[in-house]
Amino acid sequence: MAGAFPRHETSLDALRTRGRYRQLMPRDGHDFASNDYLGLAGSDVLRTAAADALARGVPVGAGGSRLLRGNDAEHQLLEAEAAAFFGTEAALFMGGGFTANQAIFSTLPQQGDLVLYDALIHASTHDGMRLGRAETRSFAHGDVEDASRVLKAWRAEGGIGQVWIAVEAVYSMDGDLAPLDALMALADADGTVLVVDEAHSTGVFGDLGRGLAHEIAHRPNVLSLHTCGKALGASGALICGQRVLIETLINKARGFIFATAPSPLNAALVRAALAELQQNTGCREQAWQGITHAQAEAKRLCGLDGYHSQILPVVIGDDKRTMALAAAMQGYGYDIRGIRPPTVPRGTSRLRLSITLNTGAQVITRMFENLAREMETRP
Numbered sequence: 001m002a003g004a005f006p007r008h009e010t011s012l013d014a015l016r017t018r019g020r021y022r023q024l025m026p027r028d029g030h031d032f033a034s035n036d037y038l039g040l041a042g043s044d045v046l047r048t049a050a051a052d053a054l055a056r057g058v059p060v061g062a063g064g065s066r067l068l069r070g071n072d073a074e075h076q077l078l079e080a081e082a083a084a085f086f087g088t089e090a091a092l093f094m095g096g097g098f099t100a101n102q103a104i105f106s107t108l109p110q111q112g113d114l115v116l117y118d119a120l121i122h123a124s125t126h127d128g129m130r131l132g133r134a135e136t137r138s139f140a141h142g143d144v145e146d147a148s149r150v151l152k153a154w155r156a157e158g159g160i161g162q163v164w165i166a167v168e169a170v171y172s173m174d175g176d177l178a179p180l181d182a183l184m185a186l187a188d189a190d191g192t193v194l195v196v197d198e199a200h201s202t203g204v205f206g207d208l209g210r211g212l213a214h215e216i217a218h219r220p221n222v223l224s225l226h227t228c229g230k231a232l233g234a235s236g237a238l239i240c241g242q243r244v245l246i247e248t249l250i251n252k253a254r255g256f257i258f259a260t261a262p263s264p265l266n267a268a269l270v271r272a273a274l275a276e277l278q279q280n281t282g283c284r285e286q287a288w289q290g291i292t293h294a295q296a297e298a299k300r301l302c303g304l305d306g307y308h309s310q311i312l313p314v315v316i317g318d319d320k321r322t323m324a325l326a327a328a329m330q331g332y333g334y335d336i337r338g339i340r341p342p343t344v345p346r347g348t349s350r351l352r353l354s355i356t357l358n359t360g361a362q363v364i365t366r367m368f369e370n371l372a373r374e375m376e377t378r379p
Contacts, residue, residue, distance in 0.1 A: 029333045030367070032354055033354055037287060038287055050265065058264050065257065071261065074268045085210065085278070090242070093236055095237070097227035100237035102127050105132050105166070106253070108223075109133070110134060112135075115134050115163075115166055116139060116164065116192075118147075119138045121167065122199075168200070184219075187222075192221065193223060194222050194223070199227040200311065223240070223242070236266055238270075297368045316350055325338070326338035329371060
């Protein structure tokens, strides 16, 4: 008997043939795949914070949306502390970075506005733009001159609305950094809003882990997003910026209005993670020791260079070879995953190596030794 959904089965078969079929895998081996950059997710810091929060009566579930009965004191305390920590007028806690980006770009840019986005911006931003009413145009990745060209062309065509420039501080699949100084100058020159997704820089970059945009976050034409499920070890996201923008999201963002509020217990954990960033500066220093060691070993053992962050992509190109290399490295006991289109552009399938405090220097060195061997024997 034929399956009930033959078109879906055909589509999945095509993914298998092309080496792009995805399936869930358990955690196994040394961590080179997670975004738990400071090792907080399984730490005593957050375990203790969870026990303390439960002991003082913080509920596990919110029981409703924030605009109904789901608004807990922990949410409001977190938002006040996050605004103070990141240096902004206000902050809004949402269930995750994907939802937060959808909310930002479907709600804040208005009809007649332009969202000018980096070509490698995250999928969540694309989804938000599709739901929004503003026009959208891309610029070449990391190229401020191209961004300026696209912006000027839009103005020359009669565009008079607000422009919102969307970038990631640290790009999640390439590990490179946005040229924020030049982007800020462009934004200032045009009266443009700079929206910075700090997902992979929060906790790792900036004073006390405040992110790459921490020195400009206070400015009225900057909006920043800090996810809480990466270096902060919990889950959720914090949108930080001018109060009028936060209040607009509260009043108009469907992903906020109609969603059950994030767990109050999780808000308590994020509060504890932010406190840890401020109290334990050695954690971030230790993380950077591992990152710089990994960058040096990647160059020494594999000839891989040009890295700027804790994300070290090893671009292979071919989908099937990428997955074969990932499987080989998993066989050595390293949790390394292959990344394929549409997550990355065609022809750039890669191993995405993530350096965290969950993995020590000796393991990092052995991993690159094994990787060099496998890359040589699997041309």
